[in-house]
Amino acid sequence: MTKSIFVAYLFKGLALFLILFFIFNTYNIITNKDRLWGNSQESREYLDQLIKVSGIDLEEFEGGKKGVSKLIQKRANFYPTYGNKVTLIEEEENVFDDIFEAISNAKDSIHLEFYIIRDDRIGKRLKSLLIDKVNEGVEVRVIYDSLGSHNLKSEYKKKLKAAGVQLKAFNPPLKALLKGSLNYRNHRKLVIVDGETAFIGDANIGDEFVESLENIPFKKSLQLKIEGLAVNWMQKVFLMDWYFITGEKLDDKKYFYSGEELGEAKVQIVPSGYQRDGNIMNETYFSLINEAQERIYITTPYLILKDGIIQSLRLASLRGIEVNLIVSKNTDLFLFDWSNRSNFGPLLEAGVDIYKYENGLLHAKALVIDDSISSIGSTNFNSRSQFLDYEVNVIVFDKDLSKHIDEFLEELKEKSSKLTLEEYKSSSVLVKIKEKIGRIIIPLI
Template sequence: MIWVVLALLIFIFQIATILIAEFRHPSKAMAWLLILFVFPVIGFVMYYFLARSFQRRRIVRQRRIISEETRLEALRRSRLLHRPEDLGSGEFREQERMFALLQQFSLPITGCNTTQVLNNGETTYASILEAIAAARHHVHVEYYTVRDDRVGRRFQRALLDKLREGAEVRLIYDGIGSYELSAAYVRELEEAGAQVQCFLAPRIAFFDKRINYRNHRKIVVVDGIVGFVGGINVGDEYVGGNKRLGFWRDTHLRIEGDAVYSLQEVFMRDWWFTARERLTDSRYLPEHGCVGEDQVQLVSSGPDAGPDAIVQSVFAALAVAKRRIYITTPYFVPDKGVLMGLKTAAASGVDVRLILPYVADTRLVMLASLSYVEELLLAGARVYRYHKGFIHSKVMIVDGLLGSVGSANMDLRSFYSNFELNALLFDTRTIEELAQTFMDDLDDCHEIRLAEFAARPRLQKAGEIAARMLSPLL
């Protein structure tokens, strides 16, 4: 009898620990409790190693201090926008509250940029490799996934060429996203003089209880002048090399101008975190002439940050939408606020459209995504599935107010667990270009009809329910 009481007390302790630790995220708490009930001891061990908060760690506080030091230099060199009427979109004149929110984020709204939207892998790689080939002082590269394949070797050769010419090369890759990257690939770069860092290697991250936190950013900065951000990693699949997924539809962004300082700052913070090296040379933040009038704000978020900047920017944009909300995302697992924002907008007459993949790279996440479709359709939103191949773009367009291109999916992992980076774009030309590309993508989509979707098999519905319950952990 005493053993039963002891086991019950231990079980209650485990439940209480999860509830207290996750009281800010009820859906995440419920997902972990489900695992705990199914696997009473194993579930708690998994929670202990996978779900520890990042913000309590001393190294994170140090990282913020370094960020502030580099930030001051970037601000001094940038043309900053301080009033809603300064933005290219006249619609911001009526959005003082949203503008005030964006002003609170750690990276500023800059007004002296040239941007180019890059659709799909080949176009993106060509532009990045061209920029790398022109580098004189440094090349900074940060990716979630780097593969030792045909595309990966193209990147490696470009970096080796720069090293032979005397340029500095730094590379950060994520330990989980690049777990297949060969030691030989890294060794060749290091022997040539590159500095290479793995962001939270799986074995270290597991025992340090941080394996759940991944660096999902995609960053390239060349000489502090040209930068790239978006959804495309380094691998053959991004040029259609995965036979199961086929054609890979994605979106990236090339930037010249003030916003590159913000991009460099994010890289510097991540370099400090991985290498414990401060990059203080003024040539990392060089002077540049004003190359354009595009207005850009980089929005960085992650478990080390205070406010959840990306989800805040998404929610704020949804809340003020009047005409249209177009979203493309490979994974759709929103929190309650974002879901309610979409449903409320659709119910009030806003043209809400969502593009999801038809071919899934992760079956469980796709089932979780589909679990939200019926309630969106009932609210009046329109949902499409992309049939040409796999769509991996992370794009949002709201009215003529803003467009967003970046690494963050419309899911809980990107909102709260991953280190992510989005670019908010405010000039009318780029917003309309993104909107036109969205409409072009609809030509390769099948629209989901409510009656047809409601009649889907019961087994699929059951799978969607299970996946949705686990979705906070996906």
């Protein structure tokens, strides 16, 4: 057999493997989700009994707020809370400074969960800090996604474990392949300190969230610091993940906040995954958009969706709602760029304002409705994030926070170029071909 024939057969075999792998995983996603994680009933009973937090009487909400909150409550069994203090963290130099300051002040427990942890300057700073806290007698638990953090060096993990940090990987690739669950990734970003202070947003542990690197563009992030009863529900999300990875039930009251009200914000956490229908984030976004009466603001690196939300944005604009969409001019993969652009035409024709952020990769994921409801978290506006990945967002019913996020988004618009319908229609034939390809591959990414 000649070398060229061997290579041809090798590529054919690889292509067949990839096709069969995709079909196998897709089959599991559609028909066999509960089996992937063991006893569904037992899991639900434990998780639902894990925490009992006072909720808000839904009658306190007006109009669309009540409907959105009720949807989340029914679909996720996560209730709204009151008396929360919510702080927006938008400046890149503060993203990790605020988190590390909270960690350094920890007295009892530190729980971290990230899709990506890098062994870079920020990662080394985190490692040193966590080791110091363990030596002070603080419980430290860390969850990372095994595929997202595949470049994390074994030496980094060994030092953490040797010091006493409880470090666990979510869904290791080999086990995931055998279970047909490789498509399920943990994309959450959570930090919970002493059950009292929490951080949620889109930033992973990496230098690219504070500066541009040689091979990785600067990533513009948006984080929230939360204090109050809502932290209990974020803690519940972490403990859910810890239980499914380790089988260890952590239900000590010391992990939960029972203090006084610290602010005025009403907050509701929205998790996805673990026998809860995988489209809860899609439904939440869809419901928020449909409840808008005046204005919609969206920022996301990816706009890679099926027709449902795209159509709801079109209809919102056609019924007179101001719709502002800010996306990255360039994402981290050219195929994503093509898929993003494939949705621009129908939106522009309906009057949606589209802005392309040019100062790095816009990694922030935010949705603001009528200057009164805000959604921040790890969930992108793409099919994978809304139907497959394990995500967590926070919905804040607070006009002051919405105003602050609006100001942040207005600054992003100033650093972006507006795409007009005329410019879009005058695109070259090559660009239009790329759009067609991008449209075809949307269901796969």
